[in-house]
Amino acid sequence: MLAGAQLAIGSGLGIVASAAVAAAAEWAADGNRARVLSWALVGQPAAWVAGMPLVGAIAEVDWRLTWLAVPFAASVLALGVVRRRRPATPASALSVTWRHVWRDPAVAGWAIGELFAFAAWGGTLVFSGALFLESYETTPGTVGLLLGAGAAAYFPGNFLARRLVARAARPLLVGLALLLAGGVVAFGAVRPGVAFSGVLFAALVGLAGGRTMAGSAIGLDAAPEHKLAVTSIRAAATQFGYLLGAGAAGVALAAGGYAALGAAQAMLFVAAAAPHVLIAISARTRGARPADVALGFGRG
Numbered sequence: 001m002l003a004g005a006q007l008a009i010g011s012g013l014g015i016v017a018s019a020a021v022a023a024a025a026e027w028a029a030d031g032n033r034a035r036v037l038s039w040a041l042v043g044q045p046a047a048w049v050a051g052m053p054l055v056g057a058i059a060e061v062d063w064r065l066t067w068l069a070v071p072f073a074a075s076v077l078a079l080g081v082v083r084r085r086r087p088a089t090p091a092s093a094l095s096v097t098w099r100h101v102w103r104d105p106a107v108a109g110w111a112i113g114e115l116f117a118f119a120a121w122g123g124t125l126v127f128s129g130a131l132f133l134e135s136y137e138t139t140p141g142t143v144g145l146l147l148g149a150g151a152a153a154y155f156p157g158n159f160l161a162r163r164l165v166a167r168a169a170r171p172l173l174v175g176l177a178l179l180l181a182g183g184v185v186a187f188g189a190v191r192p193g194v195a196f197s198g199v200l201f202a203a204l205v206g207l208a209g210g211r212t213m214a215g216s217a218i219g220l221d222a223a224p225e226h227k228l229a230v231t232s233i234r235a236a237a238t239q240f241g242y243l244l245g246a247g248a249a250g251v252a253l254a255a256g257g258y259a260a261l262g263a264a265q266a267m268l269f270v271a272a273a274a275p276h277v278l279i280a281i282s283a284r285t286r287g288a289r290p291a292d293v294a295l296g297f298g299r300g
Helices: 002-027 030-041 043-059 063-084 098-102 105-136 140-151 154-164 169-189 194-222 224-285 290-294
Strands: none
Touching (some): 002 030, 002 224, 043 063, 043 154, 105 140, 105 169, 105 194, 154 169, 169 224, 194 224
């Protein structure tokens, strides 16, 4: 029943993720687009900060109650807010399909990179709570506090990347992915104490916040006239990435414990950086200007 329910939940998340990023690009003025996008992307970590401690506390009573107290209640509130929004948003004039946009090598490379990045990060998040529980015998309530506190690091990571993305989005994306690769290896293999793992988890969240901001900016800049198609590709990469990452992490965990899990997620982060390295090399080979290689998201 839980697995079947994920079909509905995943469909809803895919629609929300696609529409939110598209709205940030469509409704914001060119000069404000990066700022609006960064605020749109902090919704999920904000929910972690507020929700995870509550989930942990309620789970000590009954894990089933957490579904009613947090996701169900929040969904009902969100539905009420959306239904009150007026005037209604007019239909978009951007009718190009994602298949048309996919033919662009820059968009295709970006989408592949996002798929691997979300796979790496999704697998890390899925088993981060289990790592704390099994490595340090912490209670669900404590794990909820650790995960919620760590999620707060997403905000500075996101906002700092927003300042840098207009000047060097692609180098920033590659660098953050490689830092995350090294960080998840340490998260899985080096566990001297709960405080160390908690701080390291927060650092990983901060890096992931910056990487997500840079990745979204590059995707929108790659095909600015086809925002809806690009964001639908991003939503698909997010959901399929989580599926791929959770499966790969589970296999690695069963085979070699948390050290193997960290190594597997690190390889996915490296794979996420590879398409952007190849795109940058190709652009330099063709004699493209540095701004073309970096991508000027600030230009709108």
